[in-house]
Amino acid sequence: MSATSAPAADERDLRVTLRDLVLVRLGVAINLVIGQIVAALLLPVYLDSVGTILVASLVGPRAAIVAGLTSQVLNAVLSGNFSWLPFALVQVVIALYAAAAARLGLFRRLATAVPAGVGMGFVAASCSAPISYFLFGGVTAGGVTVVTTVLRALGAPLGVAVAAASYSTDLLDKAIACALVSLLLRSLPRTLAARFPALAR
Amino acid sequence: MTARVVLEKVTFTYPGADGPALADVSLELRAGEVLVATGASGAGCSTLLLVATGFAPRVVGGHLVGERRIAAERCGIVFARPWTQLTGLCSSVRDEIAFGPASRGLPRDDVLAAAERAMADLHVAHLAERDPSQLSGGELQRVVLAAALAMDPEVLALDDPAAELDPEAADALYDVLPAVAAAGTAVAVATPDLERAARVASAAVVLEGGRIVARGRPAEVLGGTDVARIAGAAGCPPPLPLDVPALLRRVGR
Amino acid sequence: MIGYVPGHSPLHRAHPYTTLALAGALLLGAFAATRPVEVWALVGAAAVFAAAGGALRASARPALLLSLPIWVLLFVLHGLLGAEPRMVVGPVSLSVPGIARALVLGGRITAIVLGFLTALATVSPHRLVEAMTAGGVPFGRTFLLASTLTILPRMRERAARILEAQQCRGLRLGGSVVARLRALGPLTLPLVLGALAEVDEQVLALDARGAGSAARRTALDPPPDSASQRALRRVLLVLVVAAYAWKFWRMRG
Numbered sequence: 001m002s003a004t005s006a007p008a009a010d011e012r013d014l015r016v017t018l019r020d021l022v023l024v025r026l027g028v029a030i031n032l033v034i035g036q037i038v039a040a041l042l043l044p045v046y047l048d049s050v051g052t053i054l055v056a057s058l059v060g061p062r063a064a065i066v067a068g069l070t071s072q073v074l075n076a077v078l079s080g081n082f083s084w085l086p087f088a089l090v091q092v093v094i095a096l097y098a099a100a101a102a103r104l105g106l107f108r109r110l111a112t113a114v115p116a117g118v119g120m121g122f123v124a125a126s127c128s129a130p131i132s133y134f135l136f137g138g139v140t141a142g143g144v145t146v147v148t149t150v151l152r153a154l155g156a157p158l159g160v161a162v163a164a165a166s167y168s169t170d171l172l173d174k175a176i177a178c179a180l181v182s183l184l185l186r187s188l189p190r191t192l193a194a195r196f197p198a199l200a201r
Numbered sequence: 202m203t204a205r206v207v208l209e210k211v212t213f214t215y216p217g218a219d220g221p222a223l224a225d226v227s228l229e230l231r232a233g234e235v236l237v238a239t240g241a242s243g244a245g246c247s248t249l250l251l252v253a254t255g256f257a258p259r260v261v262g263g264h265l266v267g268e269r270r271i272a273a274e275r276c277g278i279v280f281a282r283p284w285t286q287l288t289g290l291c292s293s294v295r296d297e298i299a300f301g302p303a304s305r306g307l308p309r310d311d312v313l314a315a316a317e318r319a320m321a322d323l324h325v326a327h328l329a330e331r332d333p334s335q336l337s338g339g340e341l342q343r344v345v346l347a348a349a350l351a352m353d354p355e356v357l358a359l360d361d362p363a364a365e366l367d368p369e370a371a372d373a374l375y376d377v378l379p380a381v382a383a384a385g386t387a388v389a390v391a392t393p394d395l396e397r398a399a400r401v402a403s404a405a406v407v408l409e410g411g412r413i414v415a416r417g418r419p420a421e422v423l424g425g426t427d428v429a430r431i432a433g434a435a436g437c438p439p440p441l442p443l444d445v446p447a448l449l450r451r452v453g454r
Numbered sequence: 455m456i457g458y459v460p461g462h463s464p465l466h467r468a469h470p471y472t473t474l475a476l477a478g479a480l481l482l483g484a485f486a487a488t489r490p491v492e493v494w495a496l497v498g499a500a501a502v503f504a505a506a507g508g509a510l511r512a513s514a515r516p517a518l519l520l521s522l523p524i525w526v527l528l529f530v531l532h533g534l535l536g537a538e539p540r541m542v543v544g545p546v547s548l549s550v551p552g553i554a555r556a557l558v559l560g561g562r563i564t565a566i567v568l569g570f571l572t573a574l575a576t577v578s579p580h581r582l583v584e585a586m587t588a589g590g591v592p593f594g595r596t597f598l599l600a601s602t603l604t605i606l607p608r609m610r611e612r613a614a615r616i617l618e619a620q621q622c623r624g625l626r627l628g629g630s631v632v633a634r635l636r637a638l639g640p641l642t643l644p645l646v647l648g649a650l651a652e653v654d655e656q657v658l659a660l661d662a663r664g665a666g667s668a669a670r671r672t673a674l675d676p677p678p679d680s681a682s683q684r685a686l687r688r689v690l691l692v693l694v695v696a697a698y699a700w701k702f703w704r705m706r707g
Contacts, residue, residue: 018666019260019657021594026649028602033609037641040617041627041634054646070598077603080456081520082481082570083563135485137559139527149527152535176635183639184646192650194217195262251658260661261654278662284608285652286659289601292580296674303672304664312672334604348663 020063027051027067045173053098053181057107058196061099068095086135090127097123107182117178121171129166138162144169205356205387206230206253211267213252222248224411230387235378237398238391240408246391250358254278273355281364283341287333294344295329301352319351339370359390375401399423456516458578465507465576469679470585472687473577476503479690480569484562486697493561500568513571521564528556581677588676616644
């Protein structure tokens with residue numbers, strides 16, 4: 001016979017684990033699907049971290065890291081290109097930054113979310129630019145590489161071109177992503193928001 | 202009939218909610234019985250199922266006050282939307298149905314036998330090799346029910362299981378429930394679909410504002426004018442009279 | 455095309471871990487190789503790998519298509535815009551070290567893409583999930599990898615429907631950059647909020663089927679493994695470590 005109100009410790013852990021999994025899965029799905037919305041709007045960004053940042057705010061850093069890494073792997077599976085796997089490090093950095101920003105309540109207002117996004121873009125580019133330069137010679141077949149090529153053609157040394165291209169695209173991309181997550185969090189109905197204790201802080 | 206679930210003066214509040222979703226509810230779910238819980242949307246029927254099967258507050262959070270005794274090792278639950286209930290891990294219907302028994306760590310032969318039994322009981326054996334994501338709503342909901350039954354639950358709750366099904370599929374689904382109960386399971390269905398519920402139910406309760414306002418045999422409870430009003434509030438047509446006195450009341454004598 | 459293609463090649467019959475280990479070794483080896491000769495030897499190995507999977511034609515074309523834009527950019531960024539010394543080929547002045555670098559980088563990507571496309575073509579997702587379950591991989595990991603891919607089509611469909619619906623309500627997709635940024639809200643909010651609202655039901659459905667159970671799941675159809683395959687996987691690991699050791703030793707000396 002099982003008893004009544006307070007759940008036993010292991011049952012509480014169980015509840016956290018399965019729910020976290022479903023939320024992480026949701027974050028990964030958002031990361032992978034939002035690209036089609038962005039493409040329809042012809043915006044020059046990827047926004048492929050929105051799901052990770054959302055999971056960081058709703059659950060926490062560990063779940064966000066899992067979301068980011070899983071997105072990286074599944075992106076490779078879907079596109080067939082596994083050479084971008086080394087950028088998984090950037091996903092971890094974004095997840096940790098997002099969790100810290102959420103903890104500090106930076107996503108509660110647009111005025112703090114956008115600067116947080118700029119900071120995130122700075123940190124992300126600081127990780128991705130060296131990976132791009134040393135492992136891939138600056139060529140990652142995205143819009144970023146086109147910017148790199150243009151800058152290089154204008155005379156900048158390769159390292160500078162890669163860095164400038166990475167920073168400019170990432171600052172914009174992450175600023176928009178954080179603004180979007182801020183909007184999403186503020187639009188949660190009260191009863192839904194109450195289901196996420198991480199938001200209460 | 203053994204009581205599988207006993208609720209005594211249970212009050213349950215969801216996290217962040219203004220008021221309780223269930224207030225002072227006392228109820229028993231017995232093996233072999235099909236209980237129907239009905240009421241306007243938001244009256245607490247779904248919550249009643251979650252509390253009775255032990256999923257609330259353990260999985261959904263919230264605060265429960267009162268006495269609850271669940272004499273069941275396994276409780277199953279089926280919701281209205283088929284697609285959200287798939288695990289997403291299985292590429293065939295057989296695997297999807299076998300998922301539950303496999304999770305229990307049973308030996309392989311027992312798992313497959315349980316899956317075959319459930320598929321036969323729900324008449325979905327012909328779909329065994331199909332991909333679940335390719336099925337129609339009615340077929341998928343039967344698969345979901347088979348998957349729940351494959352776990353051999355002592356209590357089975359169904360939350361408006363035929364909401365998204367066409368009439369034929371809905372009939373087929375409800376028609377299975379008496380056999381499930383006869384095998385020893387305590388079945389509870391929350392639904393505004395009083396026609397189909399009345400056909401299969403052996404007991405009924407009506408909820409309003411989280412409280413039980415009527416209970417008894419389906420014929421007494423579901424044919425009353427109160428229920429017709431509630432059904433109307435839920436957007437359903439009022440039920441046809443279930444016995445002569447109700448018919449006379451309807452006709453106005 | 456990218457994706458699983460059924461077949462009977464040695465790779466199809468091999469344990470999924472073996473095929474993935476081979477592709478992984480190609481990936482890691484490609485980053486360890488620094489000279490054109492080494493890289494293109496790996497490309498040759500990748501081609502042999504693809505042929506062993508009967509997938510040479512199936513993976514060669516998409517591999518070429520995927521790497522083509524990269525080759526073009528490599529040619530421009532390193533070949534044309536590279537450092538001294540330069541050589542003149544017809545009307546174009548090319549950088550010699552640049553061309554060498556482009557060959558290494560391009561070959562790397564070609565080897566990796568070819569390797570993994572072969573793996574994708576010869577490892578069926580279902581078999582990989584079974585292998586992971588039998589191997590005792592925690593439920594969470596298999597769930598995330600397999601189940602996400604299953605829910606993607608429905609989510610994409612929903613995103614497309616939201617796009618249509620909002621356009622019917624007057625949302626314009628064109629216009630200034632600011633206007634297009636503003637349109638992100640009405641397009642993403644319904645998608646995310648709708649998905650969040652389903653989370654509870656999905657968790658309940660999974661919990662009811664024992665997904666969170668601590669018991670070791672029964673694998674229903676585990677792919678056969680063999681001692682020689684396990685040995686091969688270990689040998690690959692050693693080879694990769696040796697390749698990196700050699701690379702760093704060369705860099706120092």
